[in-house]
Amino acid sequence: MTFEQLRVFVEVAAQLHMTRAAERLNMTQPAVSASIGALEASCGTHLFHRVGRRIELTEAGHLFLIEARAILERVSRAEAVLNDISGLRRGTLSVHASQTIANYWLGPRIARYRALHPGIALKVEIGNTAEGVAALMEGKADLAFVEGEVSEAPLVRLAVPGDRLVLVVGRAHPWAGRTDIAAADLVTTDWVMRERGSGTRQMFEDGCRAYGVDPRDLKVTLEFPSNEAVLSAVVAGAGATVISELVVEAGLATGALFLVPLAFPARSFFILRHADRYRSRAEEALLDLVREDRRG
Numbered sequence: 001m002t003f004e005q006l007r008v009f010v011e012v013a014a015q016l017h018m019t020r021a022a023e024r025l026n027m028t029q030p031a032v033s034a035s036i037g038a039l040e041a042s043c044g045t046h047l048f049h050r051v052g053r054r055i056e057l058t059e060a061g062h063l064f065l066i067e068a069r070a071i072l073e074r075v076s077r078a079e080a081v082l083n084d085i086s087g088l089r090r091g092t093l094s095v096h097a098s099q100t101i102a103n104y105w106l107g108p109r110i111a112r113y114r115a116l117h118p119g120i121a122l123k124v125e126i127g128n129t130a131e132g133v134a135a136l137m138e139g140k141a142d143l144a145f146v147e148g149e150v151s152e153a154p155l156v157r158l159a160v161p162g163d164r165l166v167l168v169v170g171r172a173h174p175w176a177g178r179t180d181i182a183a184a185d186l187v188t189t190d191w192v193m194r195e196r197g198s199g200t201r202q203m204f205e206d207g208c209r210a211y212g213v214d215p216r217d218l219k220v221t222l223e224f225p226s227n228e229a230v231l232s233a234v235v236a237g238a239g240a241t242v243i244s245e246l247v248v249e250a251g252l253a254t255g256a257l258f259l260v261p262l263a264f265p266a267r268s269f270f271i272l273r274h275a276d277r278y279r280s281r282a283e284e285a286l287l288d289l290v291r292e293d294r295r296g
Contacts, residue, residue: 001042003075006068008035009047013065016055073139080280086119093282094123096132096141098148098199099227100163101269104246106145109293113286120282128225130197136274142283144272147199147244149206155272160290162269165203166245167260168252172237176258183211183262190221190239192230200227204242207264231257 012021012032022029040047047061057065083091097106102124110122125135132144133152150157169175175189186208194200205215222238224230227247234241235256242264251257271290273279 001039003072005035005039005042006072008032009039010065010068010072012036012048012055013057013061013068016057018055069139076139077278080278084281088117088281088285089119091119091280091282092121092123093143093280093286094125094141095143095145095286096125096127096135097145098129098132099126100147100200100244100247101145102126103227104244105163105269109286109289113289116289117282117285120285128195128198129202132272136272139274139277142273142277142280143286146270146272147267148202148270150270150272154275156275157273158271158287158290159268160271160293162267163244163246164266165200165207165242165264166248167240167242167262167264168234168248168257169240169260170235170237171255171258173240173258175240175260178260181260181262183208183213186211186213186262187217187219190219192222192224192233192239192241193220194227194230194243195223195225198225200243203267204264207242210265 008021008025008027011025012018015021015024018032018036019029022032025032036048043060043064045060046058047064049056049058080091095106095110103126106124110124113120114122125141127135129146129148129150132141132146133150133155135141136144136155137152147162167181173189175181175185193204208215208218219239222230222233224233227243230241230243231247231251233239235251240260248257248259252259271287273283
């Protein structure tokens with residue numbers, strides 16, 4: 001049994017699909033199958049059921065998965081300690097960031113970090129707030145930069161200045177050019193929104209409640225998992241949206257979007273980490289860089 005076999009087994013157990021696991025591991029499908037076969041041979045038991053073209057974990061596989069993940073976690077922690085000893089000359093930092101943060105806020109900070117610590121390999125995944133929390137809980141990310149409020153007990157958070165949500169419409173919308181709008185008007189139009197689980201959607205719904213509007217009364221006709229898709233639909237006349245002011249600057253400048261004067265409060269961004277996991281020097285260096293920005 002080798003660490004590589006354990007790594008392959010854990011990914012196959014997560015995907016329950018040899019080809020998808022091979023793609024995630026950057027291996028060929030025959031190599032993944034051979035690794036699983038060798039592991040099963042060394043254990044003397046089957047870890048997966050082969051049901052037609054599907055695979056499922058056997059009872060032994062379920063039990064072994066718990067131990068395999070624990071072993072890989074310990075190995076990861078040992079590598080993190082050794083990387084610290086090297087004084088940030090090598091190592092890996094995995095970051096998950098929500099879309100608005102990744103596309104409009106994080107980039108310059110990552111560039112500065114890279115210039116200061118070129119030996120640290122940065123892995124950045126983009127997803128919504130719920131996906132960032134899941135990545136931390138599963139040990140797939142060291143830090144998560146999110147927009148939404150998070151209350152999971154094992155996670156600790158650092159608030160940093162963020163952005164403000166703004167209400168925008170396309171040039172053909174009846175609200176284009178309006179100098180005032182009442183909160184009650186929110187239920188009279190179609191809405192194009194980010195998906196549930198995104199920090200933008202969460203903060204917008206919180207803002208509606210603060211205005212005395214139940215989000216369930218809104219006519220949400222379209223939902224998209226990206227800011228760009230939302231804006232494209234709004235520009236095309238599909239409805240109104242509330243989204244980060246960082247995202248709409250170009251559209252406002254060209255006249256494709258119109259700002260509707262209904263205020264939403266400024267929001268913080270949050271940096272999350274798992275309280276029970278070892279904090280590497282690579283992670284601490286990025287936190288220090290962000291703290292310097294906050295003090296500035």
